[in-house]
Amino acid sequence: MSMEKQAVERARTAFLTGRSRPLKFRGQQLKALQRMLKEREGEICMAIKHDLNKSQFDSALFELVGLESEIQLALEKLPEWAAPRPAEKTLLTLLDEVYVQPEPLGVVLIIGAWNYPFALVIQPLIGAIAAGNAAVIKPSEVSEHTARLLEELLPEYIDRDLYPVVNGGVPETQELLRQRFDHVFYTGNCAVGKLVMEAAARHLTPVTLELGGKSPCYIDKDCDLSIVCRRITWGKFVNCGQTCIAPDYVLCDQSIQGRVVEEIRRTLLEFYGDDPKTSPDYGRMINQRHFKRVTALLEGETVALGGESDEADLFIAPTVLTDVPPHSRLMQEEIFGPVLPLVSVGSVDEAIRFINQREKPLALYVFSYNSKLIKRMIAETSSGGVVANDMLLHYSTSSLPFGGVGKSGIGSYHGKHSFERLSHQRACLIRSLTLEGMNKARYPPQEASKLRVAKYFMQKRLWTGGLCWVTLAVLAALLALALLIALLALILKGSEQ
Amino acid sequence: MSDYGAIVQKLRDSFGTRKTRPAEFRISQLNSIVKLLRENEGPIVEALERDLRKPKFETMISEISMAINEANYAINHLASWMKPEHVEKSLVMKFDECFIRKEPLGVVLIIGAWNYPVQLVLVPLIGAIAAGNCAVVKPSELSDSTSSLLTELLPKYLDQSCFSVVCGGAKETTELLEQRFDHIFYTGGVSVARSVMRAASCHLTPVTLELGGKSPALVEGSCDITATARRLVWARFFNAGQSCVAPDYVLCSPETRRLLLPALRDCITQLYGTEPRESRDFGRIINQRHFERIRDLLSNSQGRVEIGGETEEGERYIAPTVLVDVSESDPVMQEEIFGPVLPILTVESLEEAINFINCREKPLALYLYTGDSKVVTKVMECTSSGGFCSNDGLVHTTVITLPFGGVGSSGVGRYHGRFSFDTFSHQRSCVLRGFGLEWANQLRYPPYSEQKLERLLQATQERKWSCTLL
Numbered sequence: 001m002s003m004e005k006q007a008v009e010r011a012r013t014a015f016l017t018g019r020s021r022p023l024k025f026r027g028q029q030l031k032a033l034q035r036m037l038k039e040r041e042g043e044i045c046m047a048i049k050h051d052l053n054k055s056q057f058d059s060a061l062f063e064l065v066g067l068e069s070e071i072q073l074a075l076e077k078l079p080e081w082a083a084p085r086p087a088e089k090t091l092l093t094l095l096d097e098v099y100v101q102p103e104p105l106g107v108v109l110i111i112g113a114w115n116y117p118f119a120l121v122i123q124p125l126i127g128a129i130a131a132g133n134a135a136v137i138k139p140s141e142v143s144e145h146t147a148r149l150l151e152e153l154l155p156e157y158i159d160r161d162l163y164p165v166v167n168g169g170v171p172e173t174q175e176l177l178r179q180r181f182d183h184v185f186y187t188g189n190c191a192v193g194k195l196v197m198e199a200a201a202r203h204l205t206p207v208t209l210e211l212g213g214k215s216p217c218y219i220d221k222d223c224d225l226s227i228v229c230r231r232i233t234w235g236k237f238v239n240c241g242q243t244c245i246a247p248d249y250v251l252c253d254q255s256i257q258g259r260v261v262e263e264i265r266r267t268l269l270e271f272y273g274d275d276p277k278t279s280p281d282y283g284r285m286i287n288q289r290h291f292k293r294v295t296a297l298l299e300g301e302t303v304a305l306g307g308e309s310d311e312a313d314l315f316i317a318p319t320v321l322t323d324v325p326p327h328s329r330l331m332q333e334e335i336f337g338p339v340l341p342l343v344s345v346g347s348v349d350e351a352i353r354f355i356n357q358r359e360k361p362l363a364l365y366v367f368s369y370n371s372k373l374i375k376r377m378i379a380e381t382s383s384g385g386v387v388a389n390d391m392l393l394h395y396s397t398s399s400l401p402f403g404g405v406g407k408s409g410i411g412s413y414h415g416k417h418s419f420e421r422l423s424h425q426r427a428c429l430i431r432s433l434t435l436e437g438m439n440k441a442r443y444p445p446q447e448a449s450k451l452r453v454a455k456y457f458m459q460k461r462l463w464t465g466g467l468c469w470v471t472l473a474v475l476a477a478l479l480a481l482a483l484l485i486a487l488l489a490l491i492l493k494g495s496e497q
Numbered sequence: 498m499s500d501y502g503a504i505v506q507k508l509r510d511s512f513g514t515r516k517t518r519p520a521e522f523r524i525s526q527l528n529s530i531v532k533l534l535r536e537n538e539g540p541i542v543e544a545l546e547r548d549l550r551k552p553k554f555e556t557m558i559s560e561i562s563m564a565i566n567e568a569n570y571a572i573n574h575l576a577s578w579m580k581p582e583h584v585e586k587s588l589v590m591k592f593d594e595c596f597i598r599k600e601p602l603g604v605v606l607i608i609g610a611w612n613y614p615v616q617l618v619l620v621p622l623i624g625a626i627a628a629g630n631c632a633v634v635k636p637s638e639l640s641d642s643t644s645s646l647l648t649e650l651l652p653k654y655l656d657q658s659c660f661s662v663v664c665g666g667a668k669e670t671t672e673l674l675e676q677r678f679d680h681i682f683y684t685g686g687v688s689v690a691r692s693v694m695r696a697a698s699c700h701l702t703p704v705t706l707e708l709g710g711k712s713p714a715l716v717e718g719s720c721d722i723t724a725t726a727r728r729l730v731w732a733r734f735f736n737a738g739q740s741c742v743a744p745d746y747v748l749c750s751p752e753t754r755r756l757l758l759p760a761l762r763d764c765i766t767q768l769y770g771t772e773p774r775e776s777r778d779f780g781r782i783i784n785q786r787h788f789e790r791i792r793d794l795l796s797n798s799q800g801r802v803e804i805g806g807e808t809e810e811g812e813r814y815i816a817p818t819v820l821v822d823v824s825e826s827d828p829v830m831q832e833e834i835f836g837p838v839l840p841i842l843t844v845e846s847l848e849e850a851i852n853f854i855n856c857r858e859k860p861l862a863l864y865l866y867t868g869d870s871k872v873v874t875k876v877m878e879c880t881s882s883g884g885f886c887s888n889d890g891l892v893h894t895t896v897i898t899l900p901f902g903g904v905g906s907s908g909v910g911r912y913h914g915r916f917s918f919d920t921f922s923h924q925r926s927c928v929l930r931g932f933g934l935e936w937a938n939q940l941r942y943p944p945y946s947e948q949k950l951e952r953l954l955q956a957t958q959e960r961k962w963s964c965t966l967l
Contacts, residue, residue, distance in 0.1 A: 016855075057945030065954060087898035098896055103881055105904070182905065190701065197698035201691055204706065206909045211701070227935050234942055271943040281943035356513075369932070378927065380515075382600055385926035390938075393928045397595055399584035400926035405602070406679065410703045412924065424904040425911065427884035429893035430873060433724040433866070439889075443731055444768045444778030446554035454554075455562050 004175040007164040008136055011107045014161035015134040021104060023078055029129050029158050030078075033122065034071045036157040037064055043153075044118055047145040051117060053284035053314075054239065062239065063119040066396055070123060073398055073415055074130040081130070081419045084428070091456075092438070097430035102423040104132030106182030111173065111196070113187040113210075114286055115242040115336075117143035120187045121150060124208075125163065127418025133183075134162040138176055140188075141169045142286055174199075181205050183422055187244075189334075190407055197410075208411035208421055210244070211404050212334050215361040217247035218351045218377060220368035221256055228367045228389075229263030232340075233271065235365070235391025237318045240283035241338035242290075245363040245385070245392055248335050249324070251351045254344040257322050261304045264340070268305075268318050277308075277315050285314040285337065294337030297330045301341070326354065348373055352380045360384075360406035365391060384408050504661050505676045508604045508631040511658040517601060517629045520575055522656075526626045527568045527575075529654040530619060534561050534568075537650060541615060544642040548614065550781035550812075555736060560615040563895065567620050570897050570914055571627040578627065578918045581927070589937070589956050594929040599922045601629030603679035608670065608693070610684040610707075611639035611783055612739040612835075617707075618647060621682045622660075624917025630680075631659040635673060637685075638666045639783055671696075678702050680921060684741075687906055694909075705910030705920055707741070708903050709833050712860040714744035714890070715850050715876060717867035718753050725866040725888070726760035729839070730768055732864075732890020734817045737780035738837035739787075742862040742883075744890050745834055746823075747841040748850040754843055758819065761839075762804050765817045774807070774814055782813040782836060791815055791836035797828045800840060825853070847872065851879045859883070859905035864890055883907050 001009075019025055037044070045059040054062075074081075084099040108128045112121035121139050128135040137154065139147035151165040166176060177184070177199035186196045187210040200207045219228055236247050252260060272279040285291040291314050298307060298319065306319035316338050324330055324341035331341065345351045355364070364383035368374050374388045384404040385394040394400050395414075403412025413421050441453040516522060534541070538561060545551040545560065571578075581596040605625045609618035618636050625632045634651065636644035648662045663673060674681075674696035683693045684707040697704045716725055733744050749757060769776040782788040792808050798820055805818035815837050823829060823840040830840065844850045854863070863882035865873060873887050883903035886893040894901050894913075902911025912920050940953040 055945055057947075057950050060950055061941065061945075061953065087896065089898070090896055092892070093896055098899060100900060101877070101885075193701060194698050197701065198695055201694035201698055204687065204690060204694065204708070204906050204909060209701065224932055227932050230935070230942070231938070234938075273944075279943070281945050371929075374929065378598070382923065383925065385928075386598075387928045387930070389930040389932060390928070393590070393593075393930070394595075394926045397584070397586065397590060397926070397928065399586070400595060400597065400928070401924050402926065405600075405923040405925070407701055410701065412926075424881065425900055426882065426904070427893055427896075427899035427901065428877070429884075429886045429889070429896060429899070431886070431888040431892075433721040433728075433868065433888045436724050436727070439728070439731075442558070443727065444552070444554070444776065445770070446552060446778050451554055451557055454558050 002175050004166055004168075004172055005179055007166050008107065008176070008179040008181070010161050011134040011136055011164055014159070015104075015107055020129075020134055020159075020162050021132045023082055026078060026129055026132060027075055029163075030071050030075055030126065032157040033126065033129075034068065036153055037068060037071075040153055043149060044146075047149040048118060048143075050145040051114070051143040052239065052242070052286060053282075055281050058239070058281065058283070059118075063116055067119060067122050067126070070126050070398060070415065070418075074126055074419070077416065078130055081416060082132075093429065093431075095432075095435065097428070099428050101426045101428050102131070102419070103426050105422060105424050106133060108133045108135045108183045108185060108422055109176060109179075109181040110135055110137050111184070111186045111188065112137070112139045113244075114140035114143035115239060115244070117146035118150070120210075124185045124187075124413060124418065124422075127413055127422045128185075129158075129163070130419050131422040133422055136176065136181070137163060137165045138173060139165065139167060141167065183208070185413075185422075186210065193409075208403070208413065209409050210402075210411075210413075211362065211407065211409040212244040212336070213359050213361045213404070213408045214248040214331070214334055215245055215363040215365065215383070216351075216355050217250045217365035218345075218348070218355075218367065219250060219252040219256065219260065220348070220366075220370060220373060221253045222369060223367050225256065225259050225263045226266070229260060230267045231390050232365075232367075233264050233267040233318075236340050237268070237271070237282070237338050238392075240285060240316070242283070242286060242336050243392070245395060246336075247340070247363075247365050247391065248361075249331065249341045249343055251343050251345045251354060253346065254323075257342050257344065260342060261320050261322065264318075264320055265305050272318070276317055277310070277313070282318075285316060287314070290337065291316065294335065294339060297335065297337075297339060301328065301330060304342075306338075348377065352377060355381050360404070360408055362404045362408035363387065363392075363394070382406070384412075501663065501673050501676050504633060504663065505604055505678070508633065508659060508661060512601070512603050512631045516656075517626075517631055517659055520579060523575060523626055523629060524572050526655055526660075527572050527623060530623060530626075531565050531568045533650055533654040534565050534619075537646075540646055541643070544646045545615070545640075547642040548611070548640040549736065549739070549783055551736060552778045552780060554778065555780070556615075559736070560613055563616050564619040564623070566897065567623045567914070567917070571623055571918065574915065575627055578915060590928070592931065592934065594927070596927050598925040598927055599628070599918070600925050602921060602923055604631045604633065605680040605682060605921060606673065606676075606678040607632055607634045608681070608683045608685065609634070609636045609644075611637035612736060612741070614640035614643040615647070617684045621684075621705075621912060621917065624912055625682075625921045626660075627918045628921035630921055633661050633663055633673070633678070635663045635665070635670060638664065680705070682912075682920070683707065705902070705912065706908050707901075707910075707912075708861065708906065708908040709741040709835070710858050710860045710903070710907045711745040711830070711833050712742060712862040712864065712882070713854050714747045714864040714866065715847075715854075716747055716749040716753055716757060717847065717865065717869065717872050718750060719868035719872070720866040720888070721868065722753075722756045722760045723764075726757060726764045727767070728889050729866070730761060730764040730817070733839045734765070734769070734779065734837050735891060737782060737815070739780070739783065739835050740891060742891055742894055743835075744839070744862075744864050745860075746830065747839060748844050748853060749841065750845065751843045754821070754841055757841070758803055758821070761819055765804060769817060773805075773817055774809065774812070779817070782815060785813065787835070788813040788815070791834065791838060794829045794832075794834065794836075795820075795838060798823065798840075799827050800824075800829065803841075805837075847875065851876060854880050859903070859907055861903045861907035862886065862893070881905070
């Protein structure tokens with residue numbers, strides 16, 4: 001039996017013991033993860049630095065802080081999330097218990113990505129644990145230091161049978177995908193996303209696919225470009241552009257392109273100094289393959305800013321390109337690097353058309369003072385999420401579901417949405433065997449009068465229609481009676497004195 | 498471009514004009530569905546009579562009434578469903594607008610099934626319309642009278658530029674699935690579902706799969722046997738057993754079985770008379786293939802026919818049948834019966850019953866008949882299923898405020914009522930900021946420092962502190 005299959009079977013056996021279900025256990029595991037983040041922060045940041053040259057601050061901010069809040073939220077809210085949710089009753093179910101009970105699914109497969117190698121594994125894991133599941137964790141082999149660290153750390157803190165880490169490359173991932181899971185959670189690209197879903201189809205396993213695409217950023221002409229460009233520069237060049245919701249390209253009027261470049265130049269100086277290569281805060285490309293992929297995209301383009309690269313260091317300077325033609329190679333694939341094309345559009349109409357001719361992106365950004373324009377852009381396009389006048393923020397708002405639509409993904413998570421996504425919402429109707437009289441209308445032999453009664457009961461809900469008045473009348477009568485009794489009691493008391 | 502390609506493109510172009518977005522349009526289409534059902538009650542009853550010999554009562558309550566109910570519920574609630582949902586914010590986001598917008602997906606595909614051919618096409622369609630989508634509807638070719646009727650009626654009542662009906666069998670469905678949709682909603686069996694999901698994966702299309710399986714009915718000793726038997730009989734033999742949520746088999750103790758069998762026999766007689774074949778209230782099997790399939794299950798069973806067992810090929814009639822002495826390896830226990838045959842298996846204890854259920858695929862429904870609430874809690878906690886209903890059958894699927902769907906091989910996703918709207922919507926997260934407070938953003942920008950990080954952490958953890966303070 002393969003190692004992958006063994007890990008899955010162990011996880012399933014562990015799940016079937018029922019120990020991942022009690023809220024107390026889930027809380028313990030989450031607290032253990034919390035401890036791990038605190039106690040091993042240094043090692044975690046070091047591993048991420050080796051993989052992506054992320055500074056300690058970058059890692060803390062983008063990987064760890066978010067996880068800390070997610071765990072804290074899950075610990076606080078778990079009793080509420082896991083509790084049965086009463087549903088509004090129909091007249092037919094007036095005397096019954098009607099509710100939805102969240103339940104664990106079973107064994108979840110979590111396939112991480114390399115750009116936020118820690119967060120993109122731990123965040124879904126928090127949801128899986130909170131929902132009472134077991135989980136097999138497959139970190140990306142591309143971010144190899146973090147993958148090895150996860151394999152070492154997780155068993156030290158959380159249940160090693162319920163949450164095994166399985167490392168490996170394509171063959172190991174394929175072997176994992178041959179196994180049966182109760183949910184497969186994948187973060188990565190479209191091409192592999194399709195393969196994951198195809199594999200899941202064999203077992204009818206539901207999937208969450210957090211993918212990507214080209215997230216557009218529209219800049220309205222009449223904006224304070226210094227603030228706009230500072231925010232865009234931050235969103236684009238953090239993690240060296242290797243963020244699924246980074247603004248992939250900018251759409252703006254030709255007349256402001258020059259100023260946009262200038263403001264970005266000014267901001268880059270502020271952020272990374274004269275030479276970003278020497279800044280401890282500027283990242284690197286993950287590996288040779290991606291380095292070559294991104295530098296190749298620059299060929300034939302007009303470099304307005306940056307463009308330098310160093311293969312040995314996997315360094316690509318923050319780069320801005322102007323007058324990028326829509327049909328260029330650069331505009332056909334997600335850049336996933338520190339290269340920002342500026343594409344000219346003459347109007348917001350043209351921008352909307354441009355966006356709608358392409359696949360629905362994971363994120364859409366719009367910068368404008370004009371709230372009508374913003375609302376129009378939102379209303380006439382679609383995307384996983386939208387941020388107006390800033391970058392990336394919807395990712396860190398745990399009350400907002402984070403996910404794509406169309407080719408940018410299936411499903412969403414974060415906060416309560418992770419819990420929901422990795423639970424089964426079981427519909428429950430608890431009846432008694434009495435009051436069989438109420439059921440009489442539905443049994444054969446049938447006649448027209450029975451049908452009328454059955455339809456009435458089926459369609460009436462508790463607080464609407466005719467019953468509302470009946471109920472109110474009954475309540476009013478009871479209230480009147482209560483008041484009368486109180487009044488009588490007062491009168492009697494008074495007369496005694 | 499194939500015909501289907503042209504149809505989908507036409508709908509996509511219509512969707513692009515945004516005509517399906519306004520609430521008025523959606524409500525007008527939903528009202529048209531109600532009108533379709535009210536004005537064509539007679540033809541619908543007749544079509545279902547031809548396909549399944551479905552009794553008029555069953556057509557009215559489980560097809561027409563149910564769909565009208567769903568449409569009216571959607572109409573009444575649409576405004577609140579469509580409203581953006583504002584969410585809780587942390588302190589750092591206090592001046593921002595943070596909300597979830599409900600948006601249509603685009604062009605969806607709805608593949609219906611033959612056992613409730615009206616409901617299983619119209620109820621998802623109601624959800625798709627309510628959510629603002631265009632849709633291609635593919636009714637089941639097996640229920641051909643009803644499907645022909647729907648093919649004729651839907652274009653008369655609904656906007657033809659936004660909603661199309663496609664007919665055909667396996668070949669046509671396969672071709673249709675090559676097109677790109679924004680959601681595929683399929684009701685049917687497990688093996689076709691796999692093909693549907695595989696086809697969907699080529700375009701990364703999300704799916705809802707309403708499947709089935711063997712839904713167990715545990716009859717525990719403390720229950721009222723007469724009421725149990727009546728409810729079991731009704732749920733099992735409704736639509737001649739051809740319901741995805743029908744109780745597929747019974748688990749009970751030998752003693753309970755001894756009491757249950759005569760009660761079942763009495764109830765069958767009460768409901769269908771001494772000759773169910775002559776009852777107007779008992780249906781028929783959909784076609785020859787399924788008739789033979791069920792008849793073979795009966796003849797190959799190693800169990801014994803305790804009640805019923807008669808069949809009549811010309812009419813595709815199978816009597817309400819109860820089988821006993823059935824073991825778990827029996828052919829009747831290897832597949833969903835989907836017919837009027839109820840095997841009874843005996844177990845020695847509740848634990849054995851629970852283990853039996855858990856060794857099998859998660860069912861679409863799980864039924865428990867008991868007078869003891871502790872038993873209800875135990876069975877619920879120790880098992881999993883799409884839905885759970887104690888002391889009755891089928892009815893949990895009619896509660897519009899409960900989600901209807903499976904888990905594991907009984908299905909992916911859910912619908913009915915609000916859940917239909919959610920299934921066919923995209924929940925788009927929106928954050929709207931202003932240009933002020935840029936000084937607050939300084940904390941997040943490079944060059945990074947220990948101080949900046951500390952201050953930023955303090956700011957983002959504000960929510961926890963304010964909770965403690967309160």
